Amino acid sequence: MKVAVNIHLKKGVLDPQGKAVLNALNSLGFDEVKDVRVGKQILIDIDTNNKEEAIKKAKKMADELLANPVIENYEIEVKE
Amino acid sequence: MRVGVVVFPGTNCDRDTKWAFEKIGAKADFIWHSEKELKNYDLVVLPGGFSYGDYLRSGAIARFSPIMEAIREYAKKGGYVLGICNGFQILLESHLLPGAMTRNEGLHFISKFHHLKVIDNNNKFLQNFNIGDIINIPIAHAEGNYKVDEDTLKRMYDNGQVLLKYCDKNGEELNPNGSIDSIAGICNENKNVFGLMPHPERAMEEMLGGIDGIKMLEGFLK
Numbered sequence: 418m419k420v421a422v423n424i425h426l427k428k429g430v431l432d433p434q435g436k437a438v439l440n441a442l443n444s445l446g447f448d449e450v451k452d453v454r455v456g457k458q459i460l461i462d463i464d465t466n467n468k469e470e471a472i473k474k475a476k477k478m479a480d481e482l483l484a485n486p487v488i489e490n491y492e493i494e495v496k497e
Numbered sequence: 498m499r500v501g502v503v504v505f506p507g508t509n510c511d512r513d514t515k516w517a518f519e520k521i522g523a524k525a526d527f528i529w530h531s532e533k534e535l536k537n538y539d540l541v542v543l544p545g546g547f548s549y550g551d552y553l554r555s556g557a558i559a560r561f562s563p564i565m566e567a568i569r570e571y572a573k574k575g576g577y578v579l580g581i582c583n584g585f586q587i588l589l590e591s592h593l594l595p596g597a598m599t600r601n602e603g604l605h606f607i608s609k610f611h612h613l614k615v616i617d618n619n620n621k622f623l624q625n626f627n628i629g630d631i632i633n634i635p636i637a638h639a640e641g642n643y644k645v646d647e648d649t650l651k652r653m654y655d656n657g658q659v660l661l662k663y664c665d666k667n668g669e670e671l672n673p674n675g676s677i678d679s680i681a682g683i684c685n686e687n688k689n690v691f692g693l694m695p696h697p698e699r700a701m702e703e704m705l706g707g708i709d710g711i712k713m714l715e716g717f718l719k
Contacts, residue, residue, distance in 0.1 A: 426599065430644060431599075431602065431675060433599075433600050433601065433603070433604050433642075434600060437604055482553070482557065482561075483553070485554055485557070485590070487596060487597035487645070487646070488597045488599055488644050
């Protein structure tokens with residue numbers, strides 16, 4: 418089962434990369450863009466057909482390694 | 498004094514660090530990251546560099562190197578640990594120090610001499626300094642933007658764990674990377690685990706710009 422872990426900096430944490438992309442988009446003429454946050458997506462292939470088990474495992478992986486809870490939030494998305 | 502300098506794949510300040518400690522009269526040797534035990538060291542140093550290519554987050558993978566388990570045990574028993582730059586990031590990821598590092602506010606890799614102010618000297622590392630002393634030590638990092646939640650930060654101030662802040666040559670706060678309260682260096686609650694982004698091992702020769710690093714590292718000799 419393929420699972421995606423989407424990781425973003427928490428709301429209060431300044432995202433310098435997002436800010437740089439926002440400035441670039443604005444300077445390209447996309448004036449309607451008001452905010453950009455850059456995160457990362459980690460795709461994991463877990464050897465199970467049980468959706469709940471896959472989510473549970475992915476959550477454990479995110480807590481222990483993939484995300485840093487001091488600065489980051491994550492969401493888990495089942496791909497297939 | 499015996500100093501162990503830990504080498505991870507991607508560490509690149511290991512030789513400078515070993516040389517710096519030998520210069521102040523310590524015996525220093527390298528510890529390869531796959532070792533599982535620590536010999537009798539008076540200080541274990543995690544030097545700067547790019548352990549595991551900074552993959553995922555700086556220091557995130559190095560945390561799982563076999564030697565880290567031994568270092569955790571060593572620190573728990575009161576052993577002295579110093580993390581410089583990437584070594585500081587590894588200590589944060591290993592939860593041996595509070596907080597986390599994010600990308601520099603300006604996105605650039607900053608490499609230059611920077612002034613620092615001594616905020617607390619009630620610890621082994623900075624015992625040779627007075628509070629308010631201004632020193633000049635090189636920084637070289639892309640992820641030195643220190644973040645920590647407010648409650649923890651308050652506890653750190655109360656307990657004398659905020660050790661160094663970035664400033665200008667007159668001691669006025671000057672923040673190169675967006676770090677909360679311009680913090681450049683901290684320690685743990687028990688004051689035996691230290692982390693800083695600046696590189697004291699690069700400030701050991703007058704010819705190379707300054708010798709403020711000597712006084713810092715010598716704190717561990719006493």
